[in-house]
Structures are given as structure tokens and as C-alpha cells.
Amino acid sequence: MAKGLSILFIFSKNQLLVLLIFSIVSFVSISLISALILIISCLLLHLLLFFFDIGYNPSLIFCLPTLFLPQEQELTGLVVWVTGASSGIGEELAYQLSKLGVSLVLSARRVHELERVKRKCLGNGNLKEKDIFVLPFDLANRSSHEVATKAVLQEFGRIDVLVNNAGKIHSSLIVDTKMDFFKELIELNYLGTVSLTKCVLPHMIERKQGKIVIVNSLVSFVPIAISSGYCASKHALRGFIHSLQIELTKHPGIIVSNICPGPVHSNIRKNALTEEVTKTVDHNKIQDRQMATRRCVRLMLVAMANNLKEVWIGEQPYLLVSYLWQYMPTLAWWIIRKFWEKRIDLFKSGVVRIFLSKYQ
């Protein structure tokens, strides 16, 4: 005890101050060095992913370049039902799947567009007339889902893969957005997908196998502006998918894949709901770095072939920001705010793609 006290007393006030400063400096520098090591390893990981423009959430799966994974040929021979097959990602899915030799069900609302896609599939792919079933229906009309599911089962006898792809976006600030917009986006992007999945699920449970693929988005966990209703509907889907994955734990043969692309070339922006009709259009000032549809779809097929539960697909910097959002949210917030600050001003001044909609 006395020894302990004597040790305490050998420090003068100045010495104590020096010791305190020394401790703080070493604590801060050690923390800084560890933070630096962490940041450098994250950057190296991102650099690796940059070359393969595909992100596997490392908390779910090891980061593996697509080169070393089983390829999309694994899907050959399956019965695949694609919704939203008349345009963009769904249309490209139809073309690439037809080349693989699957039995295809093509769904969207416009039958003539689906017939056009079917003709091109027959021209490009290895399929015969009997291998492609055109099944038009409105995903937002939930009462049609049971009948549609029965029609597919009657045509092909089974459903191996359901690709829930149909969806819509809107371009408007929250203050200007009608409640009808939010409702429509939830009805289509979220409830439509949930309802169709629920119709197909009992069939897959009975067969103890199947793949439910949901084309979600990076915005299902990274926030964006000017499309709050879309962002919210995709966030809702993310919650649904994760709950479904847990509930299917006892059915390991049924895989639920949450596919999260960043911006991709498609007609989604052209078909966006917007109330803005008076603003001028400047196509040049806002240019998203969009991934080629073909590349996105190829990576989606690799993800399906490998039964991945979650996959992030995007050009940089979107993929990098998604990782930052997950692991360094303060920095991600700063970047996202800076990015959107300028865009919101541009949007308000009319420099944005404006497209007409039924809400005008």
C-alpha cells in the first residue's frame, strides 16, 4: 500500500500532464493507425470488386470474382417465369435465358410487346414455339395472380424460377408528390411482388425446390432523393425478402435471391411517374453512370446459378457508396448529401429528364 502511494507521489503536476498528453496521443495514434489499416483493407477490397463490377455482401458470402463461380449454363432446362419481360432488364433476361435453353414464361401488361420479345427469343435462342408462354397480366391487379400461376402450371407443369422483375420509379420531390404516387408504387413494386411470390410459394414448398428471384435495387438500403416512393417500396421489399429467407430455413431447396442493381440502361426513367410538365428538359447535365443491361443481366444469371441470397451489381461509385453505407455510414452520409444537394437544385431548375405520365 505504502509502495503504491509512493509511486503515485513521484509524479509532479507537470509530469502528470505530460503522461496524460502522452496517453491521449498514443491512444489517438493507435486508433488512427487501426482506422487507417481498416480503410486501406476496405479500399483494396473495393478495388478488387471494381474490376468485376459485382458486389457480394461480404457478411453473407466470400468475395469471389464471377470468373471462378459456376456459370449461368446451370440454369439450362429450368422453367423460368419473368415478370416485366417487355422492356429493359426483363427483356434482356428473356433473350439471355432463351440462349441458355430454358422454358420461358413472359409476363407484362402489353401483349404485343411480349409477342415482339417472344419472336426475338425464337430468332436468337435455342427455343421452339412451345418453349415460350406469353402470359400478360397487370402485377398491380393482385386478383389475377392466382389464375396466372395456375396457367403457368398448366402449361409447363412446374415453376423452377420466378423472377419478380416488373417495377416502376417516379421522379418528384416529396413535397410535390401526390399520395396516389406512393400508393401506386407500393401496390406495384411491393404488394404485387409479395402477392405473386405468395401464389408460387406453396408449389415450391410442395416440390421442396425452386428459386424466387426479386429484382430489388441498391436503393433498397442506400437512400436516394427525388424518388422517395420508389426507395421506400424497395426498402419494404428488402424487409420482406429477409423475413422470407428466415421462414424458409427448413426448406433449403428453395432459394430466395435479393438482386440489387445500381443504375442500369433501361426504360425505367422514361416510364417514370412525374407530375412535372412545365420544366425544360436537359438530357446532358445529369448523366447517371449506368451499367449496360446485358452485363447486369449476365451477372444476375451468374448469381441465380450460384443460389446467392443477396447480390449487389453496379458501376462505381455506386457500389463503393453501398459498401461505405454499410461499414462507414458517417462518411457515406456526407458523400450522399453532397451528391444530392447539387442534383436537387438541378431538378428544381428543370435540368432533369422529364417524362409524361397518366398523372399529368
Ligand SMILES: NC(=O)c1ccc[n+]([C@@H]2O[C@H](COP(=O)([O-])OP(=O)(O)OC[C@H]3O[C@@H](n4cnc5c(N)ncnc54)[C@H](O)[C@@H]3O)[C@@H](O)[C@H]2O)c1
Ligand atoms: N434500370 C435501373 O436503373 C434499375 C436499377 C435497380 C433496379 N431496377 C429494377 O429493375 C426492374 C426492371 O426495371 P427496368 O429498369 O427494366 O425498367 P423498364 O421500365 O424498362 O421495365 C419495367 C418492366 O415492368 C413492366 N411493368 C411495369 N408496370 C407493370 C405492371 N403494373 N404490371 C406488369 N408489368 C409491369 C413494364 O411493362 C416493363 O416490362 C424494376 O423492378 C426496377 O425497380 C432497375
